[in-house]
Amino acid sequence: MTDKRYSVDHANIGNILGWIRSGEIGLPEMQRPFVWKPKQVRDLIDSLYRGYPIEFIVTWQNPDADLKFGGKGQNKEIIIDGQQRITALSAALEGNQVVDDKYSKKRIYIAFNPTTEEFATKSAAIAKDPKWISDISIFNQKDFSSYHYVGENSEILGVAEDQLDEIIQKLKSISQCEIGVIKLDSTLPINQVTDIFNRINQKGTRLSSADFAMSRLSSDTAHHGNELRKEIEYFIQIFGNSALADNIKKMDPTFANSDYYQHIAWAEKKNVRIFQPDFGDLLHICLGIGFLRGRLSQLVSLVSGRDFEKQTYTEEAMAESYEKFDKAVQYALNESHFSRYILLLESLGIIDRSFAKLPDSYTNFGYILYLFLKKNTNFSNDEIEKCTKQWILMTALTKRYGSSPETGFDKDLRLISENNEKNHLVEFFKETIAQNLTEEFWTLTLPENLVAQTTQLTNWQIF
Secondary structure, eight states: OOOOOEEEEEEEHHHHHHHHHHTSEEOGGGGSBOOOOHHHHHHHHHHHHTTOOOOOEEEEOOOOEEOTTSSEEOOOEEEEEOHHHHHHHHHHHHOOOEEOTTSOEEOOOEEEETTTTEEEEOOHHHHHOTTSBSOGGGGGSTTOOHHHHHHHHHHHHTOOHHHHHHHHHHHHGGGGOEEEEEEEOTTSOHHHHHHHHHHHTTTSOOOOHHHHHHHHHHTOOTTSHHHHHHHHHHHHHHHHOTTHHHHHHHHOHHHHTSHHHHHHGGGGGOOOSSOOOOHHHHHHHHHHHHHSOOOHHHHHHHHTTEETTTTEEBHHHHHHHHHHHHHHHHHHTOHHHHHHHHHHHHHTTOOSTTTTTOOHHHHHHHHHHHHHHHHHOOOOHHHHHHHHHHHHHHHHHHTTTSSOHHHHHHHHHHHHHHHHHTTOHHHHHHHHHHHHSOHHIIIIIHHHHHHHSOTTSHHHHHO
């Protein structure tokens, strides 16, 4: 008999939205750009109104962490599939704002015609048409009175009072519609949870380890995980487009006044195309410098309280991991460190990201190495820059991180750390570079690659 690693349940929409409001379930999409089009929200509400089934949502909860003095500290359950649907329901039924791709908050208004029982996205024409209810979220407000609404609007809408009351009750009952909930076993490892999501969504959005880490950070308030997630994400957005800074400040004023935002405010004044890491890139960099690890699945385990030595989850390990991660984020996003690394890349002759056709993994590991040498050695700035540049070129020319960057990161971080502890780091760099960039490489392997490759590929651009 197969070992079933999930359970199937049902919950009504109102309860699910209530669990999210209370923090019992984490929904990171509520704080991130909403990608659905308004008509998709309309169609979802229409399906529920007509009693049609909609897709299941999938949730997962890390194993509960052992508390220091006994007992269990419960990790928050996370919605890993269905985040956009739940965000859409929150927006349409409760009138909650969503964040657009410019990091501005906006409402999505779903209108309803009680005569034709037709849903539509609100438009200027609909707003002026007395036959339309321009916002169905009014029926779920605490102070809503069906009695008063029917008395005041039945004539305007052209619907008999008893018929209008029946329609209103049907609209209100959308919140009582049940959704199937698949709860994944808490003992499932992160890589299997990711695999499950991607098999469910074979034709849709694929879940990456970075998405998973983001969700885990978003669901944490006790250790400032959500603030760290915002610091990384807002930095990426502002560094890529400084015009978004004002929108982010208006959208999230509390965070904008925090020390976390002040630490990245320098990005508002930068306009650099050479090194623009995304969320996953920065998570890899922080994982590397903070924990000397290369796999993002390990970061999810660490901030969930995984104690790798004791093979269990503890609150103490969780707090320690968040402290390390916090320090790594601040170190990686330090203005001086980041700016000097960009100068280092410029000194390699890189004009912008596309010029050298250099995959992000090489510049990402280069930054990890640069930060490691600054943090853990007595190397001079010149020595740090020389070692970093040589490593970037060697790894790029030999495609050291080509097939499996995370595995390569993990291995090299371990080797670099071990050799540093033995005071053998300089020799390690020389030996590794000499072993990879041999005379045969320069006289045979590289020339053959150059002949076989288009001049737009990495080796040609570096050469």
